[in-house]
Amino acid sequence: MTDWPKDLSDAGSRFTLDCAHRVVNDRDPSLPTELKVDRSEDQTLREEEGILFEYNVRTELITLHKVVDLGLTDDYTERTEATIRAMKRGDSIIVGAALPARDGRSGAPDILVKGPSKSDGTASYFPVDVKNHKPLKGTNKQTEQLVSSLKDFLKDQSSEMEIGPGSPNPNDSLILSHYWRLLESLGYAPECEPFGAIIGPEKQLVWRSLVEPLNDYDQKFKVRLAALMALLDQQPPHTKPIWNPDWCVQCHWREHCKEKLLSEQHVSLIKGVSYTRALSLEAAKPKPIRTWTELANSSAPDLIVKGWPNPQVEIDHARARLSGNSTPFTPRSTEDFSVPRADVEIDFDMESITKSEANGRPDSVYLWGTLTSIRNERVRQLLNNPSEDFYGFSIFEKNNTEAEALASFWTWAQDWIAKSKEHNFSLKFYCYHGDAENTAMKSVSTRSIGTIGVPSLDQIEEFKTSDYWLDIEKYVKKLIWPTENQSLKTIGKIAGAKWEEGANGALSTVWFDTWTRSTDIAERESLKNQLLDYNRNDVEATLIIRDWINDGLLSEPPRIVSISTLDGKTF
Numbered sequence: 001m002t003d004w005p006k007d008l009s010d011a012g013s014r015f016t017l018d019c020a021h022r023v024v025n026d027r028d029p030s031l032p033t034e035l036k037v038d039r040s041e042d043q044t045l046r047e048e049e050g051i052l053f054e055y056n057v058r059t060e061l062i063t064l065h066k067v068v069d070l071g072l073t074d075d076y077t078e079r080t081e082a083t084i085r086a087m088k089r090g091d092s093i094i095v096g097a098a099l100p101a102r103d104g105r106s107g108a109p110d111i112l113v114k115g116p117s118k119s120d121g122t123a124s125y126f127p128v129d130v131k132n133h134k135p136l137k138g139t140n141k142q143t144e145q146l147v148s149s150l151k152d153f154l155k156d157q158s159s160e161m162e163i164g165p166g167s168p169n170p171n172d173s174l175i176l177s178h179y180w181r182l183l184e185s186l187g188y189a190p191e192c193e194p195f196g197a198i199i200g201p202e203k204q205l206v207w208r209s210l211v212e213p214l215n216d217y218d219q220k221f222k223v224r225l226a227a228l229m230a231l232l233d234q235q236p237p238h239t240k241p242i243w244n245p246d247w248c249v250q251c252h253w254r255e256h257c258k259e260k261l262l263s264e265q266h267v268s269l270i271k272g273v274s275y276t277r278a279l280s281l282e283a284a285k286p287k288p289i290r291t292w293t294e295l296a297n298s299s300a301p302d303l304i305v306k307g308w309p310n311p312q313v314e315i316d317h318a319r320a321r322l323s324g325n326s327t328p329f330t331p332r333s334t335e336d337f338s339v340p341r342a343d344v345e346i347d348f349d350m351e352s353i354t355k356s357e358a359n360g361r362p363d364s365v366y367l368w369g370t371l372t373s374i375r376n377e378r379v380r381q382l383l384n385n386p387s388e389d390f391y392g393f394s395i396f397e398k399n400n401t402e403a404e405a406l407a408s409f410w411t412w413a414q415d416w417i418a419k420s421k422e423h424n425f426s427l428k429f430y431c432y433h434g435d436a437e438n439t440a441m442k443s444v445s446t447r448s449i450g451t452i453g454v455p456s457l458d459q460i461e462e463f464k465t466s467d468y469w470l471d472i473e474k475y476v477k478k479l480i481w482p483t484e485n486q487s488l489k490t491i492g493k494i495a496g497a498k499w500e501e502g503a504n505g506a507l508s509t510v511w512f513d514t515w516t517r518s519t520d521i522a523e524r525e526s527l528k529n530q531l532l533d534y535n536r537n538d539v540e541a542t543l544i545i546r547d548w549i550n551d552g553l554l555s556e557p558p559r560i561v562s563i564s565t566l567d568g569k570t571f
Helices: 020-027 041-064 076-089 170-186 211-232 254-264 275-282 292-296 312-322 377-382 402-423 434-447 457-464 472-476 488-495 505-517 521-554
Strands: 093-095 099-102 105-107 111-114 125-130 136-149 159-168 195-199 204-209 344-353 364-374 390-394 427-431 469-471
Touching (some): 041 505, 076 099, 076 111, 099 170, 159 170, 159 204, 204 211, 344 402, 364 434, 390 521, 402 434, 427 521
Parallel strands (some): 344 427
Antiparallel strands (some): 099 105, 195 204, 344 364
């Protein structure tokens, strides 16, 4: 059926990182490659940035230390042979390493760092991987991590310090665990507690124990190995797709799997049913729950488990998906609500791009788009018919910085607040998923201390918690939608908002990155207009959404009815 080696030596560092079904799909000769989704422009950009970041780190290490640099050759066999020679010599830092296949594993750790000598006198090595993302994720709690610098590179030169909130990224730990097991098989793992390190954008080594990650890694490796052995022996597949946004959105099989899951109406596509909940539902007793119909016809008390105290919400979402409605439902709560309105309404949205150490581009919040609507004729006349239209406070004009763009937006917004107090009219600023705008303001403020006009963190927080600020998403989430998610574009399109075909946040990142690098005046102008139009469509959508929701809730009879109207119905 296939010419795979029995030892599955093509199991690289992502073997346990990717979902088991992707691992099988990648090696299933019956699946046409045409089913794969092409890499997006954004994915390509991020990959290129990652490669450049690795190159920059390698260059700095060569400057600071006497290193063995093996990353200059593309010949993998040559690199593996050179890596073994370097380890046998006991070289301190090996860059661009490649390890020979052993026990079903292969891999090329970015860096190998010499550890304590083994009992037989041979050298040992810790794996280090370079990632163009922060090495910590998760909790907001500050935790101490074991850290060393590029200058003081060895593990025994590290010390504990707080470097930010979060804990070691578990995906990074899985990759390091893979390299550790491979080093063990080759006889070069240290005879001590297993450790590895990640070099992130701050260009420091963040070390983490691999004791627990190795247990997770071993279990995942075992599952994927068994699945591949079954496929090799032409047995029924051991794996099946389950939707997990953390994995699936970046996978080249996502459309293939999504189509299958939609045809099955799989529970993992129901809002609120996480990957782990989907697994628990599939294992439910006395009868597994795999489909929307099975979930919709379930009794909430029968599904109450630890960590899932109110499954009725997900049951209702399944019923909404099966209802045939194009409109949402109100929840079981009897609370009446509508989206608050004002005499003057200002929709705003920011556009940003995250740090890329690779090309020297800093974090940048490059655009604050606003759409002003005056709903009160008295106010319009009082203010002498002020302009009502979209305007973008951006870095595109006069070589503005992100600080100047925010300062201009902030001054303008505060001027509107002052007018509302002076002339006694109501005013609201609307956004969608306001945590993003709040975080962006605070990030720019932190990076721009001392810049005239930039608000302080306290001023931003006061604005965010005031009656002036309103997050439309909070009202969208009060409703139960017959949709897979409640993103601005998903809900906006239901309400009648429109965007350019294919336009999305990832593509806007590509547009802006191209704008920053382009020297062609016409190209830069075209890209600027694309970004402004994209932002304008976003702020127009928030206005359309609140109009549409309120019309549905307040019409007679209401177009948006309670989800309880579906009670007693068999799906």
